[in-house]
Amino acid sequence: MTVNDDSFTNWKNREEIAESMIPMIGKLHREQDVTILLHSRSLVNKSVVSILKTHRFARQIAGAELSVTETMPFLRALTALDLGPSQIDIGMLAATHRADDRGLTVAEFTAEAVAGATGANKIDRREPRDVVLYGFGRIGRLVARLLIEKAGSGNGLRLRAVVVRGGGERDLVKRASLLRRDSVHGQFQGTITVDEENSTILANGNAVRVIYADDPTQVDYTAYGIKDAILIDNTGKWRDREGLSTHLRPGIDKVVLTAPGKGDVPNIVHGVNHDTIKPDERILSCASCTTNAIVPPLKAMADEYGVLRGHVETVHSFTNDQNLLDNYHKSERRGRSAPLNMVITETGAASAVSKALPDLRARITGSSVRVPVPDVSIAILNLQLARETTREDVLDHLREVSLTSPLKRQIDFISAPDAVSSDFIGSRHASIVDAGALKVEDDNAILYLWYDNEFGYSCQVVRVVQHVSGVEYPTYPAPEA
Structure with a gap:
């Protein structure tokens, strides 16, 4: 048998496994309110090819492709448990089991890792x-x-x-x-x-x-x-x-x-300060798409290296607020044709940082350029750090944050050398770190952060609504703090 034959046979075998995953994932979701994730990406209602592509994408961030042959045993183990409403990451289960040296079987390890969602520990299913x-x-x-x-x-x-x-x-x-x-x-x-x-x-x-x-x-x-x-x-x-x-x-x-909310309206960036929402708060804001894009990676950098000051420049897709053709507009420059020009404009994202990260003392400034694309923007975050570091260290840190930290639903990571804006249409993360574009020299770091300013932001909005409504279920294995 040739190499090509081996590769094709392997693909067909993985297709068969992914196909058998779909009814298990669907049943857990419909009957037990369990959402199956793979490195924070939902596998619910996904096709065979989509499941295989999601497994393969793990190579971009974890360094090695994850196979359905590795995750399927964990999914089977989950179907045998008395699970309550939760989100369970089978990619993380496979990774943590691989690193565990106690010799536990997949079934034993899985039961232990999701114990908080089983039996007497499970939370009640919420009313709609x-x-x-x-x-x-x-x-x-x-x-x-x-x-x-x-x-x-x-x-x-x-x-x-x-x-x-x-x-x-x-x-x-x-x-x-x-x-x-x-x-x-x-x-x-x-x-x-x-x-x-x-x-x-x-x-x-x-x-x-x-x-x-x-x-x-x-x-x-x-x-x-x-x-x-x-x-x-x-x-x-x-x-x-x-x-x-x-x-x-x-x-x-x-x-x-x-x-962005004004006055005393709380500006919430899910993953960063959503846990500060008071139970009796009846009015809140999800801030802006750009604020959601920059605040999580800014927090990740501040927590690890400290941040003394920073500037964010957003290259932003045009929006409905601009004119298709030159015409009167109450704002400066936005009256000029959006599909034909780059348009310098203001952004309130930098000033909104203090509301989401009140403990960050660094001064953050910002500006924006609207460009003729309909969706996906990029924020260039230029930071002076409190200590010197290296490009490799920052990459390792941000990759790990995207995989295992409480910010993994907000921060994604990509190392593809030819990535462009349209690749990120439909991204559910608040922002995606472009590894190839990262620049670090001594105490200066420049992060390039892609974000789907429509869909990624909408996902953040829904996460906030889930949180305040009490239907944001816990994730297992629990992210590392």
């Missing part, structure tokens, strides 16, 4: 928590996709309604069409039908009521059977506590803003 989207633009529709995708067993977040202004004839059909297909993010994964008579969009079995209103005070959500809901404001029209409080109508318990 209602969610309302106020606004249905770029972020609103992506958050809707994520909420529908994560509906799972129906015991997590449940998207009940979308509030929009009336748009005229066939408004509902047009909005459903925008949810169904997207020029940047592709087709919706599932089926969508429209019930115009009841002003409802049915997406993968989820009935989402479309409510037409020109102002928050016009809506009584209890009239639609909605109670104790979390409302996500995607409009950015109101950013202070007074304005956002107008959303606290009958049926709404909390308000989450998908833009």
